Amino acid sequence: RKEVEQDPGPFNVPEGATVAFNCTYSNSASQSFFWYRQDCRKEPKLLMSVYSSGNEDGRFTAQLNRASQYISLLIRDSKLSDSATYLCVVNGAGQGGKLIFGQGTELSVKP
Amino acid sequence: GAGVSQTPSNKVTEKGKYVELRCDPISGHTALYWYRQSLGQGPEFLIYFQGTGAADDSGLPNDRFFAVRPEGSVSTLKIQRTERGDSAVYLCASSLYHYEQYFGPGTRLTVT
Numbered sequence: 249r250k251e252v253e254q255d256p257g258p259f260n261v262p263e264g265a266t267v268a269f270n271c272t273y274s275n276s277a278s279q280s281f282f283w284y285r286q287d288c289r290k291e292p293k294l295l296m297s298v299y300s301s302g303n304e305d306g307r308f309t310a311q312l313n314r315a316s317q318y319i320s321l322l323i324r325d326s327k328l329s330d331s332a333t334y335l336c337v338v339n340g341a342g343q344g345g346k347l348i349f350g351q352g353t354e355l356s357v358k359p
Numbered sequence: 360g361a362g363v364s365q366t367p368s369n370k371v372t373e374k375g376k377y378v379e380l381r382c383d384p385i386s387g388h389t390a391l392y393w394y395r396q397s398l399g400q401g402p403e404f405l406i407y408f409q410g411t412g413a414a415d416d417s418g419l420p421n422d423r424f425f426a427v428r429p430e431g432s433v434s435t436l437k438i439q440r441t442e443r444g445d446s447a448v449y450l451c452a453s454s455l456y457h458y459e460q461y462f463g464p465g466t467r468l469t470v471t
Contacts, residue, residue: 294459335401349403
């Protein structure tokens with residue numbers, strides 16, 4: 249079983265739609281959670297951290313459920329520029345900032 | 360300011376050859392990470408440096424892979440006796456605080 253699991257998609261949605269991505273993680277000791285965005289043939293970039301209380305950044309809302317080991321990302325009012333792969337990320341075991349990435353969920357926003 | 364840079368951007372090599380991939384982190388970032396990303400997958404952790412020392416090399420797949428960071432800045436990932444399965448994008452990231460990692464554009468390695 250992968251440490252971080254995501255539905256690879258693709259999710260094809262029209263502009264203006266609301267779309268939600270989910271992810272589960274296996275290590276109950278994980279303490280830090282993130283969503284990264286990766287455009288085609290580009291490097292991953294931090295989209296937002298995910299906190300237990302949930303957090304929002306403009307059209308993006310992230311939620312964490314520690315009991316279920318589940319993380320979500322909600323994108324409201326989708327834009328064409330939101331088309332990318334969204335990577336669910338948790339910190340790895342041990343010292344340091346090792347990150348464990350999910351496979352990524354591909355989003356395509358159509359006009 | 361300048362971000363993380365990686366050279367070369369593309370490398371094609373023959374099976375069995377030796378390759379070196381270079382990473383130049385953001386100035387002042389003490390932590391440096393190497394990841395490997397295969398097509399359709401998320402990045403996979405290889406090794407983490409804090410300063411000059413490798414603090415965690417648990418992700419290196421075997422002893423053909425080695426990385427150094429002799430002066431605590433630039434790092435080189437070295438792969439001996441390359442195999443076709445080593446073909447991937449090798450990503451470097453640096454950070455001042457553990458989890459705010461900034462990635463370079465990667466080196467696309469193709470082993471023929």
